[in-house]
Amino acid sequence: MSSEPGATATSGLDANIAGLLCYLFGWVSGLIFLLIDKRPFVRFHAAQSIGISVGAIAVMIAFWILTAILAFISGGLGILLTLLFPFLGLGIFALVIVCMVKAYKNEKFKLPIIGDIAEKMAGN
Numbered sequence: 001m002s003s004e005p006g007a008t009a010t011s012g013l014d015a016n017i018a019g020l021l022c023y024l025f026g027w028v029s030g031l032i033f034l035l036i037d038k039r040p041f042v043r044f045h046a047a048q049s050i051g052i053s054v055g056a057i058a059v060m061i062a063f064w065i066l067t068a069i070l071a072f073i074s075g076g077l078g079i080l081l082t083l084l085f086p087f088l089g090l091g092i093f094a095l096v097i098v099c100m101v102k103a104y105k106n107e108k109f110k111l112p113i114i115g116d117i118a119e120k121m122a123g124n
Contacts, residue, residue: 019045019103023096027053040122045103047121051114052099056092063088 013021022033022045030049033042063085071078095111102109110116 015039015041016104016106018042019106020100022046022049022103023052023100026096034121041106041108043122044108044118045099047118048099048111048114050121051118052092052096052111055114059088059092 018033018037018039019042022030022042027050030046030053032046034046034050037043037046063081067078067081067085069078070081099109099111110119
């Protein structure tokens with residue numbers, strides 16, 4: 001770690017590597033980087049990582065509630081919807097991979113709704 005004044009705990013990491021690492025463990029790594037890193041690029045990706053995690057949890061819960069309701073009402077349709085759950089998880093995983101690649105390429109890739117919230121959280 002650098003002994004320069006104003007050096008942060010992540011000063012040894014390039015911004016693109018830190019941005020990539022924000023997505024690695026979801027909201028946990030996003031929160032860590034949001035709290036300890038002061039670079040706007042890294043803070044944006046950290047906040048967006050938190051947003052993706054919260055959004056993914058909300059979508060998964062809503063999906064399971066809808067599936068349970070449809071299973072109760074019609075039986076077969078709810079069970080059929082259950083088969084789509086892995087594809088939903090795969091889509092979220094792919095989104096996180098895309099964000100990691102964009103961060104590694106030093107791109108500020110803004111997701112439609114989450115990106116605006118992330119900018120406000122990061123203070124950009």
